[in-house]
Amino acid sequence: xxxxxxxxxxxxxxxxxxxxxxxxxxxxxxxxxxxxxxxxxxxxxxxxxxxxxxxxxxxxxxxxxxxxxxxxxxxxxxxxxxxxxxxxxxxxxxxxxxxxxxxxxxxxxxxxxxxxxxxxxxxxxxxxxxxxxxxxxxxxxxxxxxxxxxxxxxxxxxxxxxxxxxxxxxxxxxxxxxxxxxxxxxxxxxxxxx
Amino acid sequence: xxxxxxxxxxxxxxxxxxxxxxxxxxxxxxxxxxxxxxxxxxxxxxxxxxxxxxxxxxxxxxxxxxxxxxxxxxxxxxxxxxxxxxxxxxxxxxxxxxxxxxxxxxxxxxxxxxxxxxxxxxxxxxxxxxxxxxxxxxxxxxxxxxxxxxxxxxxxxxxxxxxxxxxxxxxxxxxxxxxxxxxxxxxxxxxxxxxxxxxxxxxxxxxxxxxxxxxxxxxxxxxxxxxxxxxxxxxxxxxxxxxxxxxxxxxxxxxxxxxxxxxxxxxxxxxxxxxxxxxxxxxxxxxxxxxxxxxxxxxxxxxxxxxxxxxxxxxxxxxxxxxxxxxxxxxxxxxxxxxxxxxxxxxxxxxxxxxxxxxxxxxxxxxxxxxxxxxxxxxxxxxxxxxxxxxxxxxxxxx
Numbered sequence: 001x002x003x004x005x006x007x008x009x010x011x012x013x014x015x016x017x018x019x020x021x022x023x024x025x026x027x028x029x030x031x032x033x034x035x036x037x038x039x040x041x042x043x044x045x046x047x048x049x050x051x052x053x054x055x056x057x058x059x060x061x062x063x064x065x066x067x068x069x070x071x072x073x074x075x076x077x078x079x080x081x082x083x084x085x086x087x088x089x090x091x092x093x094x095x096x097x098x099x100x101x102x103x104x105x106x107x108x109x110x111x112x113x114x115x116x117x118x119x120x121x122x123x124x125x126x127x128x129x130x131x132x133x134x135x136x137x138x139x140x141x142x143x144x145x146x147x148x149x150x151x152x153x154x155x156x157x158x159x160x161x162x163x164x165x166x167x168x169x170x171x172x173x174x175x176x177x178x179x180x181x182x183x184x185x186x187x188x189x190x191x192x193x194x
Numbered sequence: 195x196x197x198x199x200x201x202x203x204x205x206x207x208x209x210x211x212x213x214x215x216x217x218x219x220x221x222x223x224x225x226x227x228x229x230x231x232x233x234x235x236x237x238x239x240x241x242x243x244x245x246x247x248x249x250x251x252x253x254x255x256x257x258x259x260x261x262x263x264x265x266x267x268x269x270x271x272x273x274x275x276x277x278x279x280x281x282x283x284x285x286x287x288x289x290x291x292x293x294x295x296x297x298x299x300x301x302x303x304x305x306x307x308x309x310x311x312x313x314x315x316x317x318x319x320x321x322x323x324x325x326x327x328x329x330x331x332x333x334x335x336x337x338x339x340x341x342x343x344x345x346x347x348x349x350x351x352x353x354x355x356x357x358x359x360x361x362x363x364x365x366x367x368x369x370x371x372x373x374x375x376x377x378x379x380x381x382x383x384x385x386x387x388x389x390x391x392x393x394x395x396x397x398x399x400x401x402x403x404x405x406x407x408x409x410x411x412x413x414x415x416x417x418x419x420x421x422x423x424x425x426x427x428x429x430x431x432x433x434x435x436x437x438x439x440x441x442x443x444x445x446x447x448x449x450x451x452x453x454x455x456x457x458x459x460x461x462x463x464x465x466x467x468x469x470x471x472x473x474x475x476x477x478x479x480x481x482x483x484x485x486x487x488x489x490x491x492x493x494x495x496x497x498x499x500x501x502x503x504x505x506x507x508x509x510x511x512x513x514x515x516x517x518x519x520x521x522x523x524x525x526x527x528x529x530x531x532x533x534x535x536x537x538x539x540x541x542x543x544x545x546x547x548x549x550x551x552x553x554x555x556x557x558x559x560x561x562x563x564x565x566x567x568x569x570x571x572x573x574x575x576x577x578x579x580x581x582x583x584x585x586x587x588x589x590x591x592x593x
Contacts, residue, residue: 014202018209025210089556090549117586128586130552133559133576168289169546169590175553 063161066192067153074105075151075191077161081184083141087177093127094164094172095149101159101193105150113137116147119170125149126170141174153193162188233363234259235351237269237330239344239371241452244337249478251334251454252371254312254346255327256287258363262353263320265360266291267330268313269349275308277342278373281457282334288316320354334457337375344371416478418521420445424463424471425531426491427509428569428581432465438570439464441492445475448486450517458490465570470531484517487528488592493568494535495547496591505532510588537568537578538585545591547582555579 063077079093097104099120107127109116113135119126129147131139163186165172174182236257244250254271264287273280283290283297283304290297295313296304304310312331349365424443433439444458456477463473479485490496500514512533519528538547540554555566558574566574568581 010202011205014206015209018206022210022212090553092549117589119589126589128547128549128552128589130549130583131556133556133579166289166292169544171548173549175549177553177557179550179554179557181550 060187063189063191065190066194069153069156069193073153075102075153077149077151077189078110078145079147079149081141081144081146081174083139083144083174083176084182085140086174086180086182087138087140088174089131089139089177090175091127091129091146092171092173093129093147094124094167094170095127096124096160096162096164096167097151098159099123101155101157102151102153105152108148108150110145110147111139113139114146121167121170124164124167124170126167156193158190158192160188160190162186233262233351233353235262235267235349235363235365236368237346237349237365238327238368239346240327242369243372243374245374246337246478247339247375248336249334249456250337250373251332251456252344253286253332253453254330256323256330256351256365257327257368258323258325258351261325262323262351262363264288264316264323264351265320265354266313266315266352267350267365268295268311269365270347271310271312271333271344272347273308273310273335273344273371274342275305277338277340277375278335278344279305279337280310280333280335282332282455283310283312284332284334284455285312285314286329286331287321288314291315329453332455334455335373337373339375341375342373344373346370416476417523418479418481419474419476419525420461420487420521421474421525421527422461422463422472422489423529423531424473424489424491425469425534426471426494427534427537427585428577429465429471430469432467432469433570434572438567438572441471441473441570443471443473443492444490446488447477447479448488448517449480450484450486452483479521481521481523485519485521486514486517487519489530489535490539490543490591491535491537492543493537493540493566495537495539495585495588496545496593497533497535498592499530499533503529503532506534509534510536510585513592536585536588538582538589539591540568540582541565547585547589552579552582555582 060080062080063075067073067075081088081091104118104120104125107116107118107125109129113132114129115132116127116129119128127147163172165183165186172184172186174184176182236259238255238257240253240255244252256267267287268291280301283301285295285297291313294311296311310333314331346365346367349367351363351365352360353363355361422445426441441463443461443463445461446458447456448454456479459475459477461473461475463471465471487499488496489499497512498514499512500516500518502519504512504514506512510533538551539545540551544550555568555574555578558566559576559579561574562572563574566578568578571577
């Protein structure tokens, strides 16, 4: 009995030693660059663009997080805005997405007195919405669904839709009735196509 | 005992192998390693030697050691600030990293320090670069009569790897730029002075309450004088007053052979009874090349023109790609009134029709605000709004 315990003890000791040596070898083999350097690189590449204006000012994407490829199902993404109690007369939007995974179908303004124009760019969409001259009402956004965007999924996988402050000459902002340009806080939406 | 030792050794090596294999599988799986490691990018000035004093241009080109997908890049261009002054920085890959890279908005700081921090980024899936020379940035500058040298330092290109990680690739300069100030452009014929020949570049006249213009460099009188006729969207007759009958237009030329651009020259235009606008400006250029001409009105999107007598069936639809404009020393009559320059990019211009532009008119309807009087009738009204909405079919400057 004692002899058996001794053997088990030796085996455990060997396994422990092997795990220790194995881990050491693994760490030595894969620790070619210090992690700190990688963090520095990431910090350098992720570049701040436009500083958001202070206050409650948001442009958010909302939509189903999952959609099936089967049938003629379209992905609908809603744009919800807060305008910090300001009266908005126009806005620009830049939405980055994967054009190989989704086909942009249309953009619809949910506000009757706004007309929206859409532009397909290389890897992103640009929108411009302007208030119609006939409008007599004030347009203060408080969690207001301002527009809906429709896409047709083409490929399975996980994809990101992201509002960007600026790409090329296209930008995202809200313009008030005093022609003040506001830079809202932006978000992104993860969509899974299965 | 010997048998026991052999048994332990076998167990030891099997365990070590199993642990190493398992850890490798868990942490790296089947994902391919990034191919980015070890790539390098060679940067060069093209042309490496530039002669003259104004409107000098060089392109910094990148040559990767293998095909890569680029996410961003940064490097520095050092120049002698006492001899060279930068007038334009044009990013050709991606866009400038705001707040980090130098652009035309930071020219005063660039010229004070003598260093251009070139830093650009590509959004989305990145930009593929093959193993051929690719334009990264075009720099336009002026030089004193003395000679100087510009160099590239501290370069990094950020590559998207096969496993979607971002890795740096070091970039190094393969040449430097020699600036022979004041020796005059090579192969530029001596300007022929014709009666009433080349005129000096007009300085834009800013009328009280008139359009605000981005300051543009106005060079010395060139060997080529362009006498242009233009038609602007929405203006069908001569504006009622002299103040309204003046538009300051920016013009630049692109040499189709070398790909070099001049700086913008400002020209003042006035209209005749039919609403055709006339104005002139001059450039110091090589007359043996063919050119593309870019015109940007004070309320308008930039128009790219490749032909001497362009026409279109519907206003604003003329498009071109190949440089076909030949110019001669002295006066060149260029009638571009067969096409329309679309309105929409109001002062202060940013190269695009945006919500700011439409909102500016919306908020100034009925007011006597010259900044949004696109059709030059003296009032900012619904007609101006409609003209800008019509220009949304294009939206951005033609490049």
